[in-house]
Each structure stands twice: as C-alpha cells, then as structure tokens.
Amino acid sequence: MSRHYWLVKSEPDAFSWDEQVANDIEPWTGVRNHQAKKNLATMKKGDLAFFYHSNVGREIVGVVEVVKEAYPDPSAESGSWVCVDVKAVGPMPRPVTLAEIKASSELEDLALVRQSRLSVVPVSEEHWDILCGMGGWPV
C-alpha cells in the first residue's frame, strides 16, 4: 500500500501557508470543480501534499499531510462537495517556483503545468521526489 502525493493550491490572499501553520489542522474547503473533487475523494489519511501559492508567489511553500479523508464540505450548501482536513508538516527549506518547475524538462508532465486551473492535482512519486530535491525537503 503506497502513499499518494498531491499538490493543493491556494491564493495567499485568501488562505496562506502562514495561516495553515498557525491553525495546524485546517479543513480544505471551497473546491467547486468536479475533477478537483474527485482528487479530494481519492486522498487517504497519511497522503502528503505540496502547498502551492497561486497568483501571488507562484511557488511551493510547504508540505501538508491528509489527516481526515473526504467528508461533506460544510461551506457548500448543496452538500454535494467534499473537503479533507490537512495538517501542516513543515515549510519548504527553499520554495520551488513555478518558473523553476516549468524550466525542468523532467516536470513538463506535472498536472500543475498541464492543467493550470485545477486546484487539487495528483503528483507522481517520481515528481514528488524531484520537487523535494529542488526544495531541499529532507527525504
């Protein structure tokens, strides 16, 4: 049973890494896209995800761990959307910028690059390792 890896995006103006660290565990709500919802629903406890700042910063700033699997998003009145709880694991020693990711031929298939509008995307183990290396994340 292998752990899965993800990348979640947030605009720091709306919810930043600093807030995630301050809150420690935070429900990842507000996803209103079916593909992203599917990804959320696939997440298992113990999965890790990069925390990416979209729009402002455009870089991976930290790592979070899934601590509660998909449940109905309380911020959705319809009840048909889901969220997960994520816990801050730690900051990237050296944030990995989108420019660096795009400059790497090894990462051209990363869903972050291919589907730039999707806010919850899977990351392969291979790509995870590459990105950890770039960010100085201890393996």
Next chain:
DNA sequence: GCCAACGTTGGC
C-alpha cells in the same frame, strides 16, 4: 445535444 456567450482562474 450543440454551440455561442459569458465568467473565473491564474500566468505573465
């Protein structure tokens, strides 16, 4: 069920 119009996201 098709497609044009429109809105949103997010990079530049």
Next chain:
DNA sequence: GCCAACGTTGGC
C-alpha cells in the same frame, strides 16, 4: 491589465 484555458449557462 491582458489574455488563454476552461467551465457553465442558456438559447435553439
């Protein structure tokens, strides 16, 4: 501020 990508809406 602009624009590309893409999702949603609504007329037919």
